[in-house]
Amino acid sequence: MTTKKPLLVVQNVKTYYPIKTGFMNLKTDYVKAVDGVSFDIFEGETVGLVGESGCGKSTLGRTIIGLEPITDGHIYFDGQQMDYRTDRVSLSKQIQIVFQDPYSSLNPRQTIGDVLAEPLRVHRIVAARDIPQEVERLLQLVGLPTTAKSRYPHEFSGGQRQRVGIARALALRPRLLICDEPVSALDVSIQAQIMNLFKQLQQELGLTYLFIAHGLGAVKYISDRIAVMYAGKIVEMGTTEDIFLRPQHAYTKTLLRAYPNPDPTKRSIIQRTQKGALE
DSSP states (O other): OOOOOOOEEEEEEEEEEEEEETTTTTEHHHHHHHHEEEEEETTOEEEEEOTTTTTTTTHHHHHHHHHSSSOEEEEEEEEEEEEEEEEHHHHHHHHHEOOOOOOTTSSSOOOOOOHHHHHHHTTOOOOGHHHHHHHHHHHTTTTGGGGGGGGGGGOOOHHHHHHHHHHHHHHTSSSEEEEESSSTSHHHHHHHHHHHHHHHHHHHHEEEEEEEEEEEHHHHOOOOOEEEETTTTTEEEEEHHHHHHSSOSHHHHHHHSSSOOOHHHHHHHHHHHHHHHOO
């Protein structure tokens, strides 16, 4: 009998920022943005990371990909411990990130074709002569016309720019995609389109997602498991069904009480369930 191994393992990870005061700029304390977090993600799985603003979820995502320095703990990818000092190039091919704001994450002076061609050229994903064809393939993959390659970011809507951001993340053909609140800046109808795109890409490309959000609606729709984060720690983790129907932690129950459900029948059932659990 074989046991399935996780693609990503996070062990007791901490990300602290020093607080410096006084004329000598001495360290007096630390802001514990991520404080001893441990979890794993299996290949092809989507883990939703949810929590209020400031709880440390985006910092955790940026720490995993190496954009923030890790203070303590270990991160393993496909069984190998990640060393960002020596493995940054190879890791960037395996793990990519989709940012929250699709406009600020794109260079306004570059055409979409240049935005997508740059990582292909730098990392030599395809031969130089094949880059234009690969750019067109990426655009089609995310539902954009190939003519978009000659246009600039300001010529697109928010949803279209986010599709470009997803295409850029996919350019290196990663196995793990960290989605840092990728739909929170979009209109509700566009959010649904982007969420469906994520699910479609996962089926077609076999992607693994860490999906970060502060709203429960998005993570409920896309996640296999959900981790609830509060004050730098994961306070509860379980399947989507367990988190929504059998929450254990008081903070998780608070999040669920604030979650709007358009169906009054289901809403009343959830409220009665949570009320009984709290009593």
